[in-house]
Amino acid sequence: MELVKAYDPSQVEEALYRTWMERGYFRALPDRRRAPWAVMMPLPNVTGELHIGHALNNTLQDVQTRFWRMRGRNALYQPGTDHAGIATQNVVERELARQGLRREDLGREGFEQQVWRWVEKYGQIIYAQLQRLGVSCDWDRKIFTLDPDYYDAVQEAFVRLYRKGRLYRSRDYMVNWCPRCATALSDLEVVHEELDSFLWYVRYPGADGSEGVVIATQRPETILADVAVAVHPEDSRYRHLVGRQVVVPLVDRPVPVVADPRVDPEFGTGAVKITPGHDPLDYEIGKDHGLPILVVIGEDGRMNDQAGHFAGLERFEARERVAQALQQAGLVVHREPYRTRVGRCDRCHTVIEPALSEQWFCDVREMAQRAAEAIRAGRVRFFPERWAGVALDWLDNIRPWCVSRQLWWGHRIPVWWCEVCHHPVASKAVPQEACPACGARAWRQDPDVLDTWFSSALWPFATLGWPRDTEDLRYFYPTSVLITDRGILFLWVCRMIMFGLEFMDEVPFHHVYINPTVMDLQGRRMSKSLGTGVDPLQAIRRYGADALRFGLVARCSQAQQDLRFDEKMVADTRNFANKVWNATRYVVRTLEGWDPYAVDPASLQLRTADRWITSRLQRTIQAVTAAYEAYEFDRAAKTLYHFLWSEFCDWYLEMSKVLLQDPQAQDTTRYTLWRTLEVALRLLHPIMPFVTEAAWQALPHRGDSVMVAAWPEADLGPVDPAAEEEMELVQGVVREIRSLRADLRTPPQERVEVHLVAGGTGAILQMHRLLVEALARARVRFVEECLRPHPVAGGVVGPVEVWVPLDRAQADRLAQRAREELEEVERELQRVRARLGNPDFLRRAPAEVVEAERARLREVEARRDKLSRYAVPQPPRG
């Protein structure tokens, strides 16, 4: 077979992917005879295309899926996309804005149609990107969170929670209100940010004409809604004022001074204005003191008609104008710069307004408690482990979850209000019955939709058919592992655990692997809005999906920290794919007309080199398997890179060229070449599915695809420390000779004459003489000792001295090289002697450490003695 010289991913990847799909390798159907394994894709938002972060996340999932599939599990990789309520609504609104339209212009249905068009487009782009990446999802199962069955599951979940009393409508909380999106948000959808602002110190005169009190505020515009001033009960400065009245500036409203322990006497003046309508703490204090609630800022972020002549002003404009008015009234006693924190809408970055608004809340206390128990009991394990603590902190301090959104895009809340008496009934469809409260039969559905995360919390079981009792659900639930980004630990991961326990009475997954965040070279987060997003398709087109995958796995998957991505590293790993490909070409050529399956492996006489590479292969199988099992992706990748490139290609493959010249070693060498590469390809397949498949198909093989070949199980029988030690010696001698050649400027074609003083290793090196001579391009003579009748240059490799006779000028030059090495050995010797000369060390260090140190002393001394022969100026001639 003729194989092209340079591996070209663009020629093979898409065709191989089609073949895999056509053969149904990605399908996972319940099969009681096989053990299941499942991973749920963190559903991408249909807001846009995928970036490198998604590529990493999905690659890691695919690595796991392919690994477990090869290990014989019935592996399901569930794909899908998220309608992403507010996020998608916003991007479509932005599209409309470009045409000068608002969603109100289209009406609710018209707008939804517009969003569906967007969803079609980006849903397809996302799936195409994932397929190009090579992930082995079961595409027949792909799900969108607004698909009819999924929609039904969401409604079912809501109705069940409602009937259980876990969902309730309340206006007893301050919610996060986004004036631009005109919807409430959950606490998790608010991002906090530092901002330079001011602190105004404003005088509130006493109602009785006394001087009153000075308060500090960052939000003068809310003064218009003040209903009290509060001080700390223990604060002697203000004790006399408690119970008296002060006058709210500009509106001239007399309000009481109340005492409340939640006031911090250290901050500002120790007196705080109370605005229950616009501040969460003030709301609490107001409630406890029976204070009225005034609202001056409307849902649109403008001052309402309660704001007097500030009405209609945008809230930040109003802040300036109110401050000016206070100034003019002579009531501002001081203004200072102040660094504060504001909450912003996660989606549109608008400053959040804490507001009173009637919303649906979910009481998650009990669910959170069960989730925390499951984590503490180890039924859900986190990798790295520290994330369990982060999750527990949140679960242990859980607060009510605001689940209603005043949006048009999402799952409608399945609650119906009686048009007559406003009595609510939860039901998936229009209630057929009469209103239980008033007997009327006119129902109107709640206009709100649910928080997107309410629906995605059902993902691990709603995808498998819940609420129906399906075979899929019984077989694949709970899933094996969740692989995701830390950014959605609370939003999604914790809530899936809560809902899994609530609806399935079982955790949704046993393991959670938190993958690193991919950043650009400047350390900025990958993000489309920052312009730092890198399109995975661009890297794939240039270097191939395998190169991107291997690069991400090898370089961006150390679970301990975030990593910086540079497309250049994909170019680096492209070279590795090429290396694997060319090694395969060599082996294929070597095997031509020869069938490894006709060989009885037991009959082969293995040489040291064969035993060495086989031993290394077994260790590699063991290390790589353990790494995949422990989610140490980078370790698996690096181990394979080293084995294939440095051990197999650089050494065994080169040795095989020598070994194959011996007719008696041919079968063994061919067999070992084939076997080693074939097994290594299987180990590498989960990370680099394409090149391994192409290479595997080119090699003699049994079965249809490496994708469905059995995972190699480590066999420690062939592990052979003696062979490893022997080959290390051979390699050391070869390296030393090459180094001498380089220093001697020996022309590449020329064989160098080398003398070996091999001592006790003479027999071994004699045996490998041909290897050494070929690999080092040398002619080797074994001698008893370095008699140095002539000038020489040389080096020391463990117990072996390697030297070459040469003319005096060369020798003097090269003695310098040995001298430098000798100096270092001397320094080392000093260190070892100093340590052994320390009585404390001898007394306190463990015996084996002391013994090791003594052995090292002997070793270093021997090396020093040998080396010193080559480090001195050459003796005078004659």
Added chain:
RNA sequence: GGGCGGAUAGCUCAGCGGGAGAGCACGUCCCUUACAAGGACGGGGUCGCAGGUUCGACUCCUGCUCCGCCCACCA
């Protein structure tokens, strides 16, 4: 304000109590019949700073300095 992670070779990162590592980049030589997307041989680091524990610290402890992230109702 609390918590977490990071600081090691020019770059990206491993190592985490007893001899400083990898890949890339760099230098020299080589188009040797798998691969120049390659091979061989090299150069390069007071392991952020300051203390402490220890026979011994890049590795453990404390403090500090920078960088990043998360949580929190001091207006």
